[in-house]
Amino acid sequence: MPFEPYLILSLCLLGLATGFLAGLLGIGGGMIMVPFITAILSNRGVGAELSIKMAIATSMATIIFTSISSVRAHQKRGAIRWDLVKSLAPGIVLGAAIASVGVFSILKGSALALVFASFVSFSATQMFFDKKPTPSRSAPGTVGLMGAGSVIGFLSGLVGAGGGFISVPFMTWCNVAIHNAVATSAALGFPIALANAVGYVIGGRGLVDLPPYSVGYIWLPALAVIASCSVLTAPLGAAAAHRLPVKKLKRVFASILYLLAAYMLYRGLASL
Helix, strand or coil: CCCCHHHHHHHHHHHHHHHHHHHHHCCCCHHHHHHHHHHHHHHCCCCHHHHHHHHHHHHHHHHHHHHHHHHHHHHHCCCCCHHHHHHHHHHHHHHHHHHHHHHHHHCCHHHHHHHHHHHHHHHHHHHHCCCCCCCCCCCCCHHHHHHHHHHHHHHHHHHCCCCHHHHHHHHHHCCCCHHHHHHHHHHHHHHHHHHHHHHHHHHCCCCCCCCCCEECCEEHHHHHHHHHHHHHHHHHHHHHCCCCCHHHHHHHHHHHHHHHHHHHHHHHHHCC
16 A cells, blocks of 8 residues: 555655755755655565656656745745746746657656766756856847757756756856846746646556556655645755855765765666
8 A cells, every 4th residue: 555654754754855955955856856766666566667757757746836835935035037937938848748748758767767867966066066157148039048948848857857957057157146047947847847747647648557546657645745745844944044054065965966866877777
């Protein structure tokens, strides 16, 4: 049964940790959730290829809910660039649809695990060295932003992340102030997650080996528990960010991300 106490406790702890770290360090939860959900599903007898795909899809679906609370907080400060959201969102939906409905279903779980490991390693390196791209130009026109949105949505759909590590550097490179870039990225998390989640449901229809209470590639018990818990701790992490040495914490967390990337690399190579 999918609701035994140990499973619920594990998912609660994962959700609480994910929410707190997301608020503290401004990172997407997918980099944390995907390896752990993969391990949980594998321990429950789900095949390696399918467990990786379901972990990515379920992680992305949780962002639908966590992004709402984040957007509300940023909107109170008037930091969201809605003009950029309106221009990037159509491309994001297109890129997400291509990734989640088409490419995601075709690629093997082992290949997705390798893509995820590469993405997390890159993100960890950016975090460890606290790299910030030098602003050099203004944002492109509507067509350019739609193209950039397509890339953000596509890559996010393959790795189960909200796209912040792609969209924030892109916007700061376009001379958008960092606090506006972070807030706008939070607002973009909702269309990214929603479009990809719909794609995962469509792409996973008809699969016969899904665990109980699954809708397409999304595992509902994990979605419900993690989303509920992460929303509770995200504000606590954001508050702690003003009191703790975040730069040092980022380096510690980057080291943890390298370990998670190594685990997914192992999972990917082992299932080849």
